[in-house]
Amino acid sequence: MSELEFDDVSVRYGTRRHGLTAVTGVHLVVPDGEIVGLVGESGSGKSTLARAAVGLAPVTSGRILLDGRPVPLRGRRRPVQMVFQDPYSSLDPRMTVGASIAETVPRHDPATGTMLDRQAEVIRLLELVELDPDLARSFPAQLSGGQRQRVALARALAARPEVVIADEITSALDVSVQGTVLNLLRTLLRDLGISMLFISHNLAVVRYVATSIAVMYLGRIVEHGPAEAVLGDPQHPYSRDLLAAVPESGHLPAPPDDPTVRAVTDAEPADPHHPPAGCGYHPRCPIGPFVRPDRERCRTEAPSTDHRQHAACHYAASAEPALIIGDPTQRRSSS
Amino acid sequence: MVAPVTPARRPSSATRWLAVLRTPVGACAGLALFAVLVLAVIAPMRWSVRANRTDVAAMLQGPSALHWAGTDNLGRDIFDRVLVATRLSVELALLATVIAVVTGLLLGTAGVILGRRAARFVSAVVNIVVAFPGLLLALFFAVIFGVGARGAVLAIGFAGAPAFARLAQTLVAGIEQRDFVAAARIAGVGRVRILLRHVLPNIAESLIVNAAIGAGGALLAFASLSFLGLGVQPPSYDWGRLLGDGLTGIYEQPIAALAPGIAVILAGLAFNLFGESLAKGIGLTATLGRVPLGRVRRRPVSAEPGEPAADAAVLDVADLVVTLPGHGAPIRPVRGVGFRIGRGEAVGLVGESGSGKSLTALAVTRLIEEPARVDAARLRFLGADLLTGTAGTHRRLLGTSLAMVFQDPTTSLNPTRRIGGQLAEVARQHGGLSRSAALALAIDRLRAVRVPAAARRAHQYPHEFSGGMRQRAMIGMGLMGRPTLIVADEPTTALDVTVQRQVLELLESVRRDDAVALLLISHDVAVVRQVCDRVLVMYAGRIVEDLPTAELATAARHPYTRALVAAVPDMHTDLDHPLATIPGRAPDPTRFPAGCAFAPRCPLATDRCRTAEPPLETDRQGRRVACWHADVPVGPSVTTAAGGGHE
Numbered sequence: 001m002s003e004l005e006f007d008d009v010s011v012r013y014g015t016r017r018h019g020l021t022a023v024t025g026v027h028l029v030v031p032d033g034e035i036v037g038l039v040g041e042s043g044s045g046k047s048t049l050a051r052a053a054v055g056l057a058p059v060t061s062g063r064i065l066l067d068g069r070p071v072p073l074r075g076r077r078r079p080v081q082m083v084f085q086d087p088y089s090s091l092d093p094r095m096t097v098g099a100s101i102a103e104t105v106p107r108h109d110p111a112t113g114t115m116l117d118r119q120a121e122v123i124r125l126l127e128l129v130e131l132d133p134d135l136a137r138s139f140p141a142q143l144s145g146g147q148r149q150r151v152a153l154a155r156a157l158a159a160r161p162e163v164v165i166a167d168e169i170t171s172a173l174d175v176s177v178q179g180t181v182l183n184l185l186r187t188l189l190r191d192l193g194i195s196m197l198f199i200s201h202n203l204a205v206v207r208y209v210a211t212s213i214a215v216m217y218l219g220r221i222v223e224h225g226p227a228e229a230v231l232g233d234p235q236h237p238y239s240r241d242l243l244a245a246v247p248e249s250g251h252l253p254a255p256p257d258d259p260t261v262r263a264v265t266d267a268e269p270a271d272p273h274h275p276p277a278g279c280g281y282h283p284r285c286p287i288g289p290f291v292r293p294d295r296e297r298c299r300t301e302a303p304s305t306d307h308r309q310h311a312a313c314h315y316a317a318s319a320e321p322a323l324i325i326g327d328p329t330q331r332r333s334s335s
Numbered sequence: 336m337v338a339p340v341t342p343a344r345r346p347s348s349a350t351r352w353l354a355v356l357r358t359p360v361g362a363c364a365g366l367a368l369f370a371v372l373v374l375a376v377i378a379p380m381r382w383s384v385r386a387n388r389t390d391v392a393a394m395l396q397g398p399s400a401l402h403w404a405g406t407d408n409l410g411r412d413i414f415d416r417v418l419v420a421t422r423l424s425v426e427l428a429l430l431a432t433v434i435a436v437v438t439g440l441l442l443g444t445a446g447v448i449l450g451r452r453a454a455r456f457v458s459a460v461v462n463i464v465v466a467f468p469g470l471l472l473a474l475f476f477a478v479i480f481g482v483g484a485r486g487a488v489l490a491i492g493f494a495g496a497p498a499f500a501r502l503a504q505t506l507v508a509g510i511e512q513r514d515f516v517a518a519a520r521i522a523g524v525g526r527v528r529i530l531l532r533h534v535l536p537n538i539a540e541s542l543i544v545n546a547a548i549g550a551g552g553a554l555l556a557f558a559s560l561s562f563l564g565l566g567v568q569p570p571s572y573d574w575g576r577l578l579g580d581g582l583t584g585i586y587e588q589p590i591a592a593l594a595p596g597i598a599v600i601l602a603g604l605a606f607n608l609f610g611e612s613l614a615k616g617i618g619l620t621a622t623l624g625r626v627p628l629g630r631v632r633r634r635p636v637s638a639e640p641g642e643p644a645a646d647a648a649v650l651d652v653a654d655l656v657v658t659l660p661g662h663g664a665p666i667r668p669v670r671g672v673g674f675r676i677g678r679g680e681a682v683g684l685v686g687e688s689g690s691g692k693s694l695t696a697l698a699v700t701r702l703i704e705e706p707a708r709v710d711a712a713r714l715r716f717l718g719a720d721l722l723t724g725t726a727g728t729h730r731r732l733l734g735t736s737l738a739m740v741f742q743d744p745t746t747s748l749n750p751t752r753r754i755g756g757q758l759a760e761v762a763r764q765h766g767g768l769s770r771s772a773a774l775a776l777a778i779d780r781l782r783a784v785r786v787p788a789a790a791r792r793a794h795q796y797p798h799e800f801s802g803g804m805r806q807r808a809m810i811g812m813g814l815m816g817r818p819t820l821i822v823a824d825e826p827t828t829a830l831d832v833t834v835q836r837q838v839l840e841l842l843e844s845v846r847r848d849d850a851v852a853l854l855l856i857s858h859d860v861a862v863v864r865q866v867c868d869r870v871l872v873m874y875a876g877r878i879v880e881d882l883p884t885a886e887l888a889t890a891a892r893h894p895y896t897r898a899l900v901a902a903v904p905d906m907h908t909d910l911d912h913p914l915a916t917i918p919g920r921a922p923d924p925t926r927f928p929a930g931c932a933f934a935p936r937c938p939l940a941t942d943r944c945r946t947a948e949p950p951l952e953t954d955r956q957g958r959r960v961a962c963w964h965a966d967v968p969v970g971p972s973v974t975t976a977a978g979g980g981h982e
Contacts, residue, residue: 041834075523081521082518090513090514090515092515092519092532094537095533103522103532104518104524144920145688156518159523174687175859176902179904179913179914201831204904204905205904207908207910208908243906244836246906247835247859247864248865252840252865252866265837266837267787269803271801
């Protein structure tokens with residue numbers, strides 16, 4: 001069992017007066033053996049949430065739990081590992097691929113205590129990510145982007161993680177290579193039973209790998225549910241906008257005729273330094289106060305998540321318990 | 336089966352260090368430094384007896400055949416003394432440098448070990464100390480540590496430390512940001528280990544270079560201290576001491592002071608020049624700018640027969656070649672690209688990284704500068720030949736009729752000027768408008784690209800705009816003239832999907848309203864599909880297929896195009912099957928394979944493909960494809976490459 005749980009996690013940078021709350025009160029569960037997709041635009045806090053889970057971002061309030069216990073952020077044993085976006089920056093250019101991987105292999109484990117054991121482990125890991133074991137002697141500069149990303153994956157797996165966090169791991173890769181990495185990821189996680197938080201801005205990619213999807217906007221999770229439910233019947237207007245923006249085959253859809261709706265959909269993404277009051281999405285919302293004058297409450301009142309797929313929208317459909325999985329409140333009451 | 340290890344693309348650090356010695360300045364400096372070091376070792380062994388022999392009969396003599404630099408007040412040969420003093424001078428200078436580097440490194444890397452709060456304190460201290468002049472610090476420390484060689488070494492060493500500490504801090508900060516350090520932290524690697532294994536090896540090169548330069552400085556500083564009487568004390572002597580002794584009789588016998596002075600200058604120069612050429616050599620090899628362009632053979636430019644220059648075309652390119660200087664041979668990342676864009680036509684240029692698509696865009700807009708070179712059989716924009724004449728003659732035409740949109744709107748706008756002013760500048764330069772009229776037009780254009788509250792936002796700076804708004808402002812800048820062509824190089828790659836759609840919609844509406852042609856360069860087939868009428872697919876510096884966008888999914892003929900389209904997951908991809916992949920990797924522009932460049936990755940490849948390059952042939956509908964086996968159905972092997980382990 002390995003379940004990663006974000007319990008009311010907030011991350012705040014800077015001082016009290018000139019600060020930035022990157023993540024606000026996030027509840028999210030990555031269930032055992034599942035891949036949870038996390039989507040959202042840049043500045044939505046998705047990478048900050050990921051970095052908080054591995055101790056690279058300060059958790060201001062709330063807890064991050066692994067199987068009910070706080071994630072260990074000190075010492076050699078690190079059950080939560082991360083794969084970074086840019087494979088050109090995430091491997092030390094002066095270390096061989098083998099040395100980079102071997103560094104993460106646990107030293108205190110009797111099975112990998114000696115140098116020879118660790119070398120064997122490196123070869124096993126390279127084969128696991130479908131690379132030639134001879135590559136262990138080469139330097140990152142000699143590898144292609146896709147190969148580097150596999151090495152980065154092998155390094156994360158070397159720590160024998162229970163949860164892996166993948167932060168935009170294919171966005172720096174060419175499309176012809178992206179497929180190989182995603183295919184590998186799916187088979188590996190299935191075979192090894194590792195849970196994963198998969199962050200991407202590409203909904204088509206997330207759809208392909210994730211079993212459930214969380215949508216993040218301005219530091220909050222605005223919708224969360226099984227992949228087919230979120231993609232098939234999105235409840236939050238932001239989720240709907242994200243889906244509509246996915247480049248589909250054929251020409252662009254015609255922009256809306258109504259000038260008010262058009263002005264709203266053209267609005268700028270919110271500035272995380274000055275988040276809007278009430279619902280964070282209201283200045284851009286096509287069903288919000290700028291389009292429907294009777295919906296003034298969106299400007300002042302933050303929406304609850306008591307809706308279908310936990311949609312944080314005053315006007316989302318009401319919750320149907322049968323559809324909910326991974327609900328932290330439910331989980332706690334059952335345990 | 337996995338691709339074999341390819342040889343390093345960048346030369347290893349050993350060859351880079353050696354390459355430094357091959358430059359003329361590097362070789363001279365290396366030789367001089369070597370001479371100084373050899374002299375420092377052998378001079379005291381050979382000449383110290385002669386240098387210390389007093390000869391009362393020959394006191395304070397001028398230069399002669401016996402005493403080249405004359406003698407001092409005890410009749411000792413000054414030239415011999417200068418030679419012998421080399422060891423002490425160099426030794427002390429190196430010792431002081433070692434102290435400076437080690438102390439600086441300890442201070443500069445303290446942050447890695449001690450954590451954030453202590454790091455802030457250390458860097459504050461370093462910031463204060465670095466503000467004092469080095470020699471002042473050296474004098475201050477010399478007084479503290481006392482007069483004499485040991486005191487002077489410590490003084491100069493500690494005086495040089497702040498500069499190295501600052502350098503190390505800056506370098507460490509750069510490395511610490513890299514993800515591999517974060518990855519090591521996550522893996523539970525300790526701080527000391529991170530410092531030793533990840534940080535130090537990556538900053539060593541710059542430190543060594545600066546230490547070499549620093550040694551020259553220390554040599555000079557030591558001469559100064561000894562000259563002032565704070566350094567080496569008699570009976571020991573170094574160059575500074577000799578300089579001081581010689582100075583008393585400078586009017587009667589200038590050579591006695593000049594000889595050690597020249598020695599200081601020569602040795603200092605040797606250290607400094609060597610350090611500088613190291614820095615230059617190491618910096619230079621990072622970019623590929625070293626092979627002189629004279630070696631590049633000029634490609635014979637032949638006009639293609641049978642193709643009259645179409646005046647209807649906005650852009651007409653034939654046999655475009657871009658050459659870059661490379662390590663051994665020149666690199667040719669774009670090899671004979673030809674296409675035509677009609678009025679109001681939207682053409683997409685798709686390819687993976689290294690396919691030469693961006694260079695093609697830069698080449699046709701004449702934005703490529705030395706040392707790269709552009710050749711073409713034809714390069715016509717609105718009927719004007721861009722190949723003849725200088726950049727100046729085309730500036731006006733390109734400035735008003737061509738709009739360029741780049742990937743990163745952050746770097747393409749001047750951060751120190753207001754958006755409105757930057758847009759207005761275009762109209763004032765090319766349209767001769769007055770300041771207020773130009774600003775009014777700028778606001779009107781910003782409104783046209785749907786920047787909300789355009790009048791107010793025109794007075795804002797680029798950093799006050801979000802990424803999508805900046806990209807709109809860039810497009811608005813292009814619309815300040817009357818563009819007939821917009822070249823957009825990955826305009827939405829840096830943007831979020833919702834913003835991407837907005838920018839694409841904007842490009843689409845600009846094109847529709849003003850019949851502006853569009854050349855959209857992208858790695859993303861899905862983006863090109865949404866906006867363009869026609870797609871050019873590039874692979875390894877060539878166009879391999881040219882077809883209507885509507886046929887991309889159904890009637891693509893080149894196996895690469897088909898594989899590329901299949902590899903992009905969309906919202907209807909079958910979740911039960913592995914994603915389609917293309918085995919192997921895209922060829923490196925330095926080593927394109929013979930024959931068809933796609934052959935090593937192609938399921939249809941035959942011996943013919945591996946030896947003969949297929950020409951780009953035009954069919955009856957005007958579609959073009961460069962493949963010996965176009966239209967041959969591709970087996971299931973490419974669409975669902977099992978396991979996907981080939982790369």
